[in-house]
Amino acid sequence: MPKTRRGAASYSKKYTEEDILKAIEAVQNGMPKKAAATKFGVPRATIQFRLSSLFVKSKPGPNTVLTEDEEKVLVDWIITCCKKGFPRRKVDIMLSVEQFLNKNPRQNCFINNKPGDGWYRLFLKRHPEISIRTSEAVTAASANISEANIRQWFIQIEQHLKENDCFDILQDPSRVYNGDETNFQICPKNTKVLAAKGCKNVYEIDHAQAKSCLTVMFTFSASGETTPPMIIYPLKRMRADIRASVPLDWGLGLSDNGWMNKDLFFQYIHNILYPYLVKKQIKFPIILFVDGHKSHMNYDLSESCKEKGIILIALYPNATRILQPADVSAFKPMKNAWKKSVLNWRRSNLTKTLTKVDFGPILKTALEEFVYKSTIRNGFKACGICPWNPDAIDFSKCLGTNCDDIKPRTRKQNKTLC
Known part of the structure; x- marks a missing residue:
């Protein structure tokens, strides 16, 4: 991380991950590294490091319970089921993960190997190709x-x-x-109505x-x-x-x-x-x-x-x-x-x-x-x-x-x- 003067504002990057990817693509298409660094505002050293074999893509935070490949299998299964007319629900995903961990035990913070709402939200965040939708009822015929x-x-x-x-x-x-x-x-x-916070009994006369x-x-x-x-x-x-x-x-x-x-x-x-x-x-x-x-x-x-x-x-x-x-x-x-x-x-x-x-x-x-x-x-x-x-x-x-x-x-x- 670059040095900063005492009392100065904390350092923040002036370029995004998207800028880096565009610069790398330009270099791979024949543009000099220095020219790509100037055009996209990315340090030349960063471009050079990203192109080297030393760079390994990492994610912030602790490792996920399921590996990247295992989550990809789960995502592919969700998409395939939806295309066949059998869309999966939240409870199906949670149950599938629980059954998988029962067969493939590993250290995790879940209760009885069953993931919670937090894992589910982060799973959807990690895989934006999956979204929550309202299904349309279709007969078998x-x-x-x-x-x-x-x-x-x-x-x-x-x-x-x-x-x-x-x-x-x-x-x-x-x-x-x-x-x-x-x-x-x-x-x-x-439809939904307004009531006092914490009120459990809200009625409306038909x-x-x-x-x-x-x-x-x-x-x-x-x-x-x-x-x-x-x-x-x-x-x-x-x-x-x-x-x-x-x-x-x-x-x-x-x-x-x-x-x-x-x-x-x-x-x-x-x-x-x-x-x-x-x-x-x-x-x-x-x-x-x-x-x-x-x-x-x-x-x-x-x-x-x-x-x-x-x-x-x-x-x-x-x-x-x-x-x-x-x-x-x-x-x-x-x-x-x-x-x-x-x-x-x-x-x-x-x-x-x-x-x-x-x-x-x-x-x-x-x-x-x-x-x-x-x-x-x-x-x-x-x-x-x-x-x-x-x-x-x-x-x-x-x-x-x-x-x-x-x-x-x-x-x-x-x-x-x-």
């Missing part, structure tokens, strides 16, 4: 989808649309739609039944528009107060369990979606992408849609998390908006219970204030639907390795949807 499956679907749909002189529709965002239903909890999960929810059918266009939705109530007959609370252009449906079925989907297409398209003077025919749920598959519905110029196209099975714009971009911000709107409603109705009568007005506020057209347009783009471009898809979401596990639809099956 969805996990079998491969890139080849999806590309084959794009080829089949493109071929079918060209045979029927409909492929040009995909060039007009106002004529490309995606319809799907989702549910909204009337009493969304509580303003509705904790697990009650309503299904809502939505359709989005590639131009960013959201068509009037249809709310499905688990009732035998429609109540007058509910009918009066919902906007006039919205749809109302009834089913025993509150879920979508074939009859309700038929009603939605003919009483809500089609009149809206006519009112907006949308050019027909239009393409409506839907998932393969049985409520969307019906011969009478297909024939009726064909008469009205609505071409139904089923998305590849179990791939809606990749191909469906509603799932990719629309529903998550929409549900976040719903939660915010419910919290705003609670502030003005501290003693009132949120009922089915209040659902429509609150949802209308959420859609008006928090749903952005650009988000919806980006969803269609990310799914490769509009513009039609399978290369736009993030195929890293595909966990399958071949296209033989799920047979693609035949041309005959595709025609029954149009």
